[in-house]
Amino acid sequence: MSLDCAHCPVRERAACAALSDPERAVLAKAGRTRTLKRGETLFAAGDDNQACATLIEGALKVAATDEDGTEHILALVHPAGFVGELFSPFAHHDVVALTDSRLCVFARAEIEEALARHPALAQALLRRSQDDLHESRKLMALTARRGASEKLAALLYELAQAASHSPCHAAQSFELPLTRGEIAALLGLTIETVSRSLTLLEDEGLLRRNGARGIDLPDPARLEARAGAPAY
Amino acid sequence: MSLDCAHCPVRERAACAALSDPERAVLAKAGRTRTLKRGETLFAAGDDNQACATLIEGALKVAATDEDGTEHILALVHPAGFVGELFSPFAHHDVVALTDSRLCVFARAEIEEALARHPALAQALLRRSQDDLHESRKLMALTARRGASEKLAALLYELAQAASHSPCHAAQSFELPLTRGEIAALLGLTIETVSRSLTLLEDEGLLRRNGARGIDLPDPARLEARAGAPAY
DNA sequence: CGCAGGTTTGATGTGTATCAAACAATGTGG
DNA sequence: CCACATTGTTTGATACACATCAAACCTGCG
Numbered sequence: 001m002s003l004d005c006a007h008c009p010v011r012e013r014a015a016c017a018a019l020s021d022p023e024r025a026v027l028a029k030a031g032r033t034r035t036l037k038r039g040e041t042l043f044a045a046g047d048d049n050q051a052c053a054t055l056i057e058g059a060l061k062v063a064a065t066d067e068d069g070t071e072h073i074l075a076l077v078h079p080a081g082f083v084g085e086l087f088s089p090f091a092h093h094d095v096v097a098l099t100d101s102r103l104c105v106f107a108r109a110e111i112e113e114a115l116a117r118h119p120a121l122a123q124a125l126l127r128r129s130q131d132d133l134h135e136s137r138k139l140m141a142l143t144a145r146r147g148a149s150e151k152l153a154a155l156l157y158e159l160a161q162a163a164s165h166s167p168c169h170a171a172q173s174f175e176l177p178l179t180r181g182e183i184a185a186l187l188g189l190t191i192e193t194v195s196r197s198l199t200l201l202e203d204e205g206l207l208r209r210n211g212a213r214g215i216d217l218p219d220p221a222r223l224e225a226r227a228g229a230p231a232y
Numbered sequence: 233m234s235l236d237c238a239h240c241p242v243r244e245r246a247a248c249a250a251l252s253d254p255e256r257a258v259l260a261k262a263g264r265t266r267t268l269k270r271g272e273t274l275f276a277a278g279d280d281n282q283a284c285a286t287l288i289e290g291a292l293k294v295a296a297t298d299e300d301g302t303e304h305i306l307a308l309v310h311p312a313g314f315v316g317e318l319f320s321p322f323a324h325h326d327v328v329a330l331t332d333s334r335l336c337v338f339a340r341a342e343i344e345e346a347l348a349r350h351p352a353l354a355q356a357l358l359r360r361s362q363d364d365l366h367e368s369r370k371l372m373a374l375t376a377r378r379g380a381s382e383k384l385a386a387l388l389y390e391l392a393q394a395a396s397h398s399p400c401h402a403a404q405s406f407e408l409p410l411t412r413g414e415i416a417a418l419l420g421l422t423i424e425t426v427s428r429s430l431t432l433l434e435d436e437g438l439l440r441r442n443g444a445r446g447i448d449l450p451d452p453a454r455l456e457a458r459a460g461a462p463a464y
Numbered sequence: 465c466g467c468a469g470g471t472t473t474g475a476t477g478t479g480t481a482t483c484a485a486a487c488a489a490t491g492t493g494g
Numbered sequence: 495c496c497a498c499a500t501t502g503t504t505t506g507a508t509a510c511a512c513a514t515c516a517a518a519c520c521t522g523c524g
Contacts, residue, residue: 072372085366086359087362093369126354137325147511195471195473196512199472379479380480413502421481422480422481423502425479443489444502444503
């Protein structure tokens with residue numbers, strides 16, 4: 001399936017927004033859209049057949065599995081996010097769909113060529129990369145929080161912000177893209193502790209659960225306060 | 233003090249290595265070297281007077297302090313590393329010297345101009361940024377390790393690698409750039425636990441302490457093994 | 465309906481935080 | 495040059511939060 005940038009929901013925010021329409025059209029010929037179902041992996045650690053991609057819709061995780069089989073989630077990727085390591089001969093981490101997702105995939109050679117041809121693209125990717133770095137550090141600060149419920153509250157607040165597409169506003173109701181196990185792998189906790197912390201927050205009146213995945217936040221600001229002040 | 237790139241110890245590895253000699257000479261006119269003593273801060277969170285810098289020698293930390301006064305270390309910066317947020321109006325984190333350091337500082341406007349003028353510089357910074365991202369994720373994987381002594385062993389191994397300037401080889405003897413408190417802030421532990429884990433590793437024969445800061449590693453490979461397998 | 469994967473709840477143990485104090489290393493002023 | 499303060503480190507005793515082990519409970523789906 002080839003690309004139709006005109007209707008792309010992330011055309012304003014993705015890295016390719018740095019290109020003019022004709023420039024983008026050239027790049028679009030090289031790209032392909034790809035869909036992933038929840039759980040499907042886009043890249044696996046160790047792969048060398050390098051490609052990269054912009055996420056159009058859905059959500060991805062970047063994860064590493066250590067030898068004892070424990071998965072650690074290192075990053076979440078939201079629409080307009082870019083994944084793929086441009087300067088490494090092989091992938092260091094797994095990239096897996098958290099929800100059914102749609103992406104715009106480019107072979108690495110194509111991106112490198114585009115990078116060389118369009119200076120603006122390099123700057124746009126630099127910007128994205130710096131944003132990713134900032135997100136990564138936010139996540140570190142998040143997982144460094146004191147107690148399990150503080151971590152969870154902070155994560156839920158982040159996810160609520162990501163769910164509402166107006167940045168800086170938290171959605172009052174959203175679906176978790178993560179299972180309990182994935183939340184645990186992200187926060188460095190166990191499934192059981194995540195579950196207990198959820199019921200704790202619910203008992204405190206900070207949220208309501210709608211089935212296993214639905215979350216309602218009567219007052220997002222209180223949740224944020226419960227997480228402790230942001231460390232930035 | 234103006235720059236003398238010809239004798240710069242990181243001229244091969246820093247971002248500016250992407251420039252030709254004459255190009256670099258132009259940029260060098262805009263830059264200044266600056267020295268910091270241990271504990272001095274280069275940027276403070278909230279600053280808007282943006283600049284950025286390449287570290288020539290020494291070591292820096294990138295840290296955030298949450299409202300209860302706890303410092304969290306989000307990244308370590310080694311020589312040739314680049315610090316400064318190019319696309320943010322203000323600094324999100326503190327950047328502080330861990331040891332006496334020397335840097336090459338540029339005002340943001342100058343870097344932006346250079347970025348626009350030299351496409352190769354944007355690519356070089358993109359590469360650095362992706363490396364930083366990878367380091368950040370490595371650090372996340374590190375702090376997610378099971379026990380305190382595993383985290384510490386992994387960190388010491390990292391630091392031993394950074395100390396020996398031949399990458400992929402760990403130095404057998406080096407000085408910690410971090411105090412116990414800083415190690416604790418990095419690993420998400422307390423000073424006491426760090427201290428205890430150190431004595432534990434020493435009792436296991438994996439290291440010897442030389443004063444408060446010196447570390448000797450009789451067998452770096454055993455230390456790496458003690459850390460558990462790398463999660464990437 | 466009935467199965468499988470995921471989630472919640474419970475009982476118990478352990479690793480690390482916390483509180484507290486002694487100890488080294490470093491620098492300062494008399 | 496030596497008391498002395500200061501900062502950082504080590505060691506000890508105790509408490510608690512989370513991990514672990516175990517079992518019951520939902521939820522979605524063939």
